């Protein structure tokens with residue numbers, strides 16, 4: 001595509017182009033895979049919100065409970081006058097628990113790639129917290145290219161809830177944490193939510209809910225490909241697959257072809273054998289030692305960890321290690 005076309009096109013073209021490139025590359029690989037971030041178009045985000053309400057999906061509820069119970073502990077560790085920087089501007093419910101607890105918060109800066117999501121979050125917060133300085137940053141916090149400086153001159157507290165880190169492989173998590181460590185500075189800290197290892201059946205159920213919402217979330221990616229990349233994938237020709245691998249300590253999620261078939265995506269033909277699958281997500285699960293090791297690899301040390309009575313989920317307070 002010529003740059004003049006790009007320049008004239010409405011916002012979103014670059015995003016569409018990246019989607020096309022990543023999907024075509026992902027379907028061309030021997031082990032087919034599409035990056036998990038593409039699950040979150042408008043429909044995907046709505047489906048994820050519905051997942052968070054599922055009886056089987058304990059993560060959101062449990063983390064929210066932990067944050068409610070320990071917001072004051074987090075605030076006293078953070079001290080007054082810091083800047084809160086959230087990686088992803090997801091559930092404002094959780095951010096608000098910290099915003100309400102932190103003393104004399106100087107700045108709230110959500111970082112997100114979705115301009116629209118960011119602006120909506122910022123507008124709502126400015127309305128509800130008229131005296132709070134809200135400075136959204138539109139950036140990919142996973143891109144190692146470097147983030148703009150935020151909260152310069154302030155002590156910075158990062159917030160990365162939801163076990164979103166679980167989407168990352170260990171090397172990717174290390175890259176993310178080092179990046180966050182650089183942004184937050186030598187006196188910075190990071191509040192990190194991480195899902196804990198537990199009974200595999202409980203894990204399995206959380207990603208194979210009986211209402212089929214998680215399946216719809218995975219298969220929505222096919223819908224998005226069809227819509228945005230002129231795809232001909234048959235929605236009834238694929239199924240959601242999710243299972244726990246206890247050796248790797250992760251849930252693996254795929255969509256799998258129910259029969260031999262082929263489909264066109266962005267003008268290219270792809271064939272699928274019966275049973276062939278395309279990877280969409282990892283969801284890593286941790287024990288406390290895993291969290292400590294991961295923190296260390298990213299230049300942090302665990303100062304404190306709070307869990308729920310069932311030990312389903314952990315919220316850790318990481319401080320920048322010297």
Ligand code: AVJ
Nearest residue numbers: 051162163164166167214283
């Ligand atoms: C948003 C990555 C934390 O791994 O539990 C939920 C995504 N995918 N059900 C998770 C997800 C299917 C979720 N994270």
